[in-house]
Amino acid sequence: MTTFNKIRLLLWIFYPTLLFGLLLYDEAPLPERVELMTAPRPEVLSDDNLWLAMLGFAAPEGETSVAYGKRYLGIIDEAFNRGDFQAAWNAIFNDPPTIKLQADLPSKIYKLGFLECVVEHPEEVSLWLRENAELVRRYRELRSYSCFVEPLDFGAYMPFPGFSQLRNGQVGIFFETALKADRGDIAGAFSEVEKDVEFWRFVLRNSETFITRLIAIACMTRDLEFVSDLGAKYPLDTESEVTQEKILRSFAAEELSFxxxxxxxxxxxxxxxxxxxxxxxxxxxxxxxxxxxxxxxxxxxxxxxxxxxxxxxxxxxxxxxxxxxxxxxxxxxxxxxxxxxxxxxxxxxxxxxxxxFSNFMESGHELEGIRRIAWLKILASREEVPPQEMPQFLQEHAAELGNPYTGKAMNWDAEQNRIFFPKLNGEGDRGMTLSFSSAERVVNLPSRCAHTEGPLE
Known part of the structure; x- marks a missing residue:
């Protein structure tokens, strides 16, 4: 056999062998992958699982939120067991019937804010609270759960809680809290905000998917903005000061880290x-x-x-x-x-x-910056810092309340009276506006008139 024929024979053997090898070969599972997928997970279908309650937040009357969440997951799981994955996929887009909990939000809050809205439009706020009493009740009930477990093993067949109704439930809490403050119960108002902040800190620590983490970040941001308005407007007693410090304490690593x-x-x-x-x-x-x-x-x-x-x-x-x-x-x-x-x-x-993933991770770090700006807004109001002295004020507090990314002082926008820090991606910034109106801060807490009456716990 000539050398050429030998080479050709070898090629005839090599390529079929290579093709056959490619057909059969697969990698061994990585140890870290095996560890991740075999790690024991808490029970998803626990009666104490907040995630189920959030999924079933708009459950029909007569059915608890957790029971609804279990039923919803059960429909998907049953389809899995039958091998009918199309039915499982359909279940995500055709979830069991729910009830409409909320009416439209009062348009005034987008211009005035919660604290001003309850003073200038008390009847509209009271009407909204009466119409949405069940919404607020269910939102407050979410705080009673002690675990948060997401069904990660459902993969793309995993449903997610809706954000809009949770957001509107939080709006109801803010309205009720603003009414408390307007009536002079500042300690009660701060106590209510503290409960909401601790609730969303709990979700931040335990969330395992981007969607639930971003829901928690959005709601926590609203809490920080609301407490900054509350602390900037009203004088605080010792009890309220302590509560405010608890609310605005630094975030733990697991609350910010992704x-x-x-x-x-x-x-x-x-x-x-x-x-x-x-x-x-x-x-x-x-x-x-x-x-x-x-x-x-x-x-x-x-x-x-x-x-x-x-x-x-x-x-x-x-x-x-x-x-x-x-x-x-x-x-x-x-x-x-x-x-x-x-x-x-x-x-x-x-x-x-x-x-x-960068924007998602950045949103977590921005939360710490928003917390710092909330403190700066309260301190500037308390010390009655005039607009022209704000740059110096921000510089003095740069060490503990500076830009979380650089450690330098926060930025000041003199035209809009706004404290802010630029976003890392260069697209916009995060900040809060200050009011320097002499009538803005309540020096004494007068007895409010009867128009503030409304549903409060």
């Missing part, structure tokens, strides 16, 4: 791929040549490793990292050898992890 959320999102993605593998088993086919299950799931973990590191950074470290490498938050996938035996899986893993 590390737990990134881990939850990884498990969510992995569970979704595993579900899809059950729905569309590859078997012996050309699809199996292009898609390897374990290699794909391993790639999802690898892509998100850098995001886990970013999520563990403090606001200042996070900002410094983004300044040095602006694209560091994006997935760190690079084409390698694994693309040869798992091209489809590689593409799917990258697509599943393609969402830009």
């Amino acid at each position: 590390e737990k959320v990134i881990i939850g999102e990884i498990r969510y993605l992995l569970a979704n791929f595993e579900i899809q593998d059950k729905v569309f088993p590859k078997g012996w086919s050309w699809d199996a040549l292009l898609y390897k299950s374990d290699a794909t799931l391993n790639q999802v973990v690898r892509i998100n490793e850098n995001r886990l590191y970013l999520a563990s950074l403090s606001p200042r470290q996070f900002a410094q990292t983004l300044r040095v490498t602006p694209d560091c938050y994006e997935n760190n996938w690079r084409m390698g050898l694994s693309f040869l035996y798992n091209p489809t899986g590689e593409i799917l893993a990258v697509m599943a992890s393609s969402i830009s």
Whole structure:
């Protein structure tokens, strides 16, 4: 046999062997992936699970919020057990019937704020509270739950609580609290805000998906803005001062960090791929040549490793990292050898992890900045700092209440009387407006007239 024929024979053997090897080969599961997916999780269907109560917030009369949440998940789970994944998918978009809890929000609050609205439009506020008594009752009831567990193993079939009704329930709390303050019960008003702040801090510490974390951040931001208005307008007794300090204490690392959320999102993605593998088993086919299950799931973990590191950074470290490498938050996938035996899986893993996480992580760090601005607004009002002295005032408080990203003093907008700090992505800023009206701050707490009567607990 000539040398040429030998080479040709070897090629005839090599390429079929390579093709057969590519068809059969799959990676071994990464240890960290196995650890993540086998880690025991708390019981989702617990009667004390706040997530279920939030999911069932608008449950029909006669059914508790948790019972509704269980029933909703049960419909999806039953479809899983039947192998009818289309029915499970349909259940997400055709959730069981709910009731409409809230009326339209009074338009005045968008111009005046809650504290001014209850003074200038008490009848409209009282009417809104009467019409939405059930909404506010259910919102307040959410505070009684002691665990928060999300069904991550449902993957893309996992439903999410609605934000609008939770937001409007919080609006009801703010109206009731503003009425308390208007009647002179400042301590009671601060106590009510403290309960709401502690509730959303609890959700921040325990949320494992972006959606629930962003809901908590949005509601916590509203709490901070409201308490800044409350503290800036009314003089406080000792009890209220203590409560205010509790409300505006620094956030714990687990309340700002997205590390737990990134881990939850990884498990969510992995569970979704595993579900899809059950729905569309590859078997012996050309699809199996292009898609390897374990290699794909391993790639999802690898892509998100850098995001886990970013999520563990403090606001200042996070900002410094983004300044040095602006694209560091994006997935760190690079084409390698694994693309040869798992091209489809590689593409799917990258697509599943393609969402830009930087804005989500930044929203957590911004919360600390908003907390600091709330303190600055209260202190400036208490010390009656005139507008022209605000830059100096902000500089004096830069060490403890400065920009969370730089450590420097907060910015001052003299035209709008606004304290702010720029967002890291360069698109806008976060801040609060101050009022320097001499009539703005209540020096004495007069006995309010009867028009403030309304439903209060």
